Amino acid sequence: MTGGDVLERVDLDGKAIVVTGGGRGLGRGMAHALSEAGARLMLAARTQSQLDATAEEIRSRGGTVATFAADVTDSTQVNALVAACVREYGRIDVMFANAGGGGGSNAEFWDYPDDAFEQVIATNLKSTFYSCRAASKAMVEQGTGGVLVTTASGTALRGNRGFAYPTAKGGVISLTKSMATMLAGHNIRANCIVPGYVSQNDPKDEQERAQRAQRGTFMPVQRLGEWWELGPLAVFLASEASSYITGETYIIDGGGLAGGLGPIKFRPQHEW
Amino acid sequence: MTKPKSSFFDLAGKRALVIGAEHPHGAAIARAYAEAGADVALAALTADEAVVRTRAVQREVEAMGRKSSTYVMDVMLGKNVEVTMRQIVKEIGGLDIVAACPDLFLAKPIERTSDTEVARVMQANFNSQYFIVRHAAEEFRRLKQPGRIVLTTSVIGERGLPNTTAYAAAAGAVINLVRSAAVEVAPDGIQVNGIALGWMDWMTDRLRPDDEEAQRAVRFTALRRQGRADEVGPLAVYLSSERATRYITGQIFPVDGGLLQHL
Numbered sequence: 001m002t003g004g005d006v007l008e009r010v011d012l013d014g015k016a017i018v019v020t021g022g023g024r025g026l027g028r029g030m031a032h033a034l035s036e037a038g039a040r041l042m043l044a045a046r047t048q049s050q051l052d053a054t055a056e057e058i059r060s061r062g063g064t065v066a067t068f069a070a071d072v073t074d075s076t077q078v079n080a081l082v083a084a085c086v087r088e089y090g091r092i093d094v095m096f097a098n099a100g101g102g103g104g105s106n107a108e109f110w111d112y113p114d115d116a117f118e119q120v121i122a123t124n125l126k127s128t129f130y131s132c133r134a135a136s137k138a139m140v141e142q143g144t145g146g147v148l149v150t151t152a153s154g155t156a157l158r159g160n161r162g163f164a165y166p167t168a169k170g171g172v173i174s175l176t177k178s179m180a181t182m183l184a185g186h187n188i189r190a191n192c193i194v195p196g197y198v199s200q201n202d203p204k205d206e207q208e209r210a211q212r213a214q215r216g217t218f219m220p221v222q223r224l225g226e227w228w229e230l231g232p233l234a235v236f237l238a239s240e241a242s243s244y245i246t247g248e249t250y251i252i253d254g255g256g257l258a259g260g261l262g263p264i265k266f267r268p269q270h271e272w
Numbered sequence: 273m274t275k276p277k278s279s280f281f282d283l284a285g286k287r288a289l290v291i292g293a294e295h296p297h298g299a300a301i302a303r304a305y306a307e308a309g310a311d312v313a314l315a316a317l318t319a320d321e322a323v324v325r326t327r328a329v330q331r332e333v334e335a336m337g338r339k340s341s342t343y344v345m346d347v348m349l350g351k352n353v354e355v356t357m358r359q360i361v362k363e364i365g366g367l368d369i370v371a372a373c374p375d376l377f378l379a380k381p382i383e384r385t386s387d388t389e390v391a392r393v394m395q396a397n398f399n400s401q402y403f404i405v406r407h408a409a410e411e412f413r414r415l416k417q418p419g420r421i422v423l424t425t426s427v428i429g430e431r432g433l434p435n436t437t438a439y440a441a442a443a444g445a446v447i448n449l450v451r452s453a454a455v456e457v458a459p460d461g462i463q464v465n466g467i468a469l470g471w472m473d474w475m476t477d478r479l480r481p482d483d484e485e486a487q488r489a490v491r492f493t494a495l496r497r498q499g500r501a502d503e504v505g506p507l508a509v510y511l512s513s514e515r516a517t518r519y520i521t522g523q524i525f526p527v528d529g530g531l532l533q534h535l
Contacts, residue, residue, distance in 0.1 A: 158535035262489025267434040268379035
């Protein structure tokens with residue numbers, strides 16, 4: 001038993017996949033790649049117009065996609081999202097709990113308001129929990145197993161001034177490991193994607209392109225990531241190609257987290 | 273010296289051996305052990321001016337009223353570590369604590385680093401500490417007593433930095449040596465832990481004063497300054513104290529001002 005052809009194993013033919021935060025940014029990038037690999041998508045986000053735009057792009061390339069406007073910080077709406085996927089495609093195979101974002105407050109730590117902290121935790125951590133809880137329930141009821149993929153952030157792995165977001169994303173990494181442990185017996189895998197500095201869209205003009213190029217010089221690979229570069233990783237983690245991989249954290253950051261002992265141009269010279 | 277209120281850090285009556293005492297961190301650990309009440313034997317790594325520096329540390333330890341002595345140990349050779357360690361144990365009448373503080377830095381591009389240089393960096397930084405663990409454990413077992421081993425390494429063993437590949441690999445090897453050795457010798461009552469140094473104020477070999485980027489690297493520490501040797505000693509005492517750390521083994525503790533936690 002060799003597991004079959006590698007290219008067959010990365011095939012997502014007919015898999016029913018929910019992508020939260022699928023209207024724009026990294027979610028949109030992952031949706032495109034998942035569709036290209038054959039998945040049937042249920043895209044979710046708060047803003048219907050963005051969902052429509054992304055869905056139209058995917059349909060124009062022959063993809064199968066439905067949308068569901070939902071606020072993923074509300075568990076009732078998340079449950080309805082998963083139900084919508086099951087209604088549309090008869091099942092749910094993969095949940096990309098990708099929605100998240102910044103916000104919070106610029107206040108000093110000792111003055112940081114309750115509601116700002118709670119908002120960031122809700123947007124990034126509670127939403128991920130709600131999404132994975134609802135998906136896993138459906139997967140267990142189907143008896144088919146499935147895959148949960150979360151999105152964290154490189155900021156979660158190091159200290160940072162805007163602490164609420166990294167704190168929430170650190171929670172996402174930890175949640176993913178626990179889900180992998182708890183759900184393995186139900187044939188549900190859970191893995192986490194950790195993007196570094198990845199742009200959310202194509203630059204809108206030359207000035208933005210130049211700004212990004214400048215910021216890119218601080219990365220080992222000398223550029224920022226592009227919004228679509230998470231796509232192949234999403235396909236890999238959703239597919240049978242990663243059948244023995246669970247509880248893991250996949251960093252995609254152009255080498256940023258491999259370094260960090262000094263500025264990018266710091267190259268000690270000391271010869272004998 | 274005033275008797276500390278807490279006896280957790282009391283090393284009175286303990287016999288410690290600090291190998292590489294000519295280095296600032298080695299000297300600082302030796303002083304800290306002595307301050308905590310231990311007698312401290314010192315080993316210089318080479319029979320040159322390193323011995324002079326080590327003797328100066330010896331005088332400081334003796335001035336605190338502790339016994340001290342200076343030896344030379346060629347840590348590049350396992351046999352020399354074995355023989356010298358046995359001789360030291362015989363002369364000081366036992367052994368409770370061993371701290372290893374070699375540090376040979378090399379920074380040059382991979383493509384220009386020779387076979388000999390790679391081998392030497394590994395030998396000086398990693399093989400040396402491997403031999404030290406091997407023979408310290410042998411002595412502790414022979415004496416039928418628990419023992420503490422403290423290895424020192426660098427945060428460069430945890431992160432990539434251009435031109436430091438050989439040194440980084442050696443430092444990383446020490447980190448996993450701590451973990452593996454700790455698990456292997458734990459049943460014999462021997463504990464092995466590691467101290468990982470960040471940007472310290474004596475490290476002009478990697479932080480050249482005329483290198484602007486190196487000075488900026490210092491600002492990557494949360495505390496925004498280089499560490500001092502006297503900030504290493506207390507951790508070594510903690511990790512060597514029977515009362516303070518009975519249940520800690522196989523761990524690496526950075527003394528880096530928060531450098532590894534910086535984004």
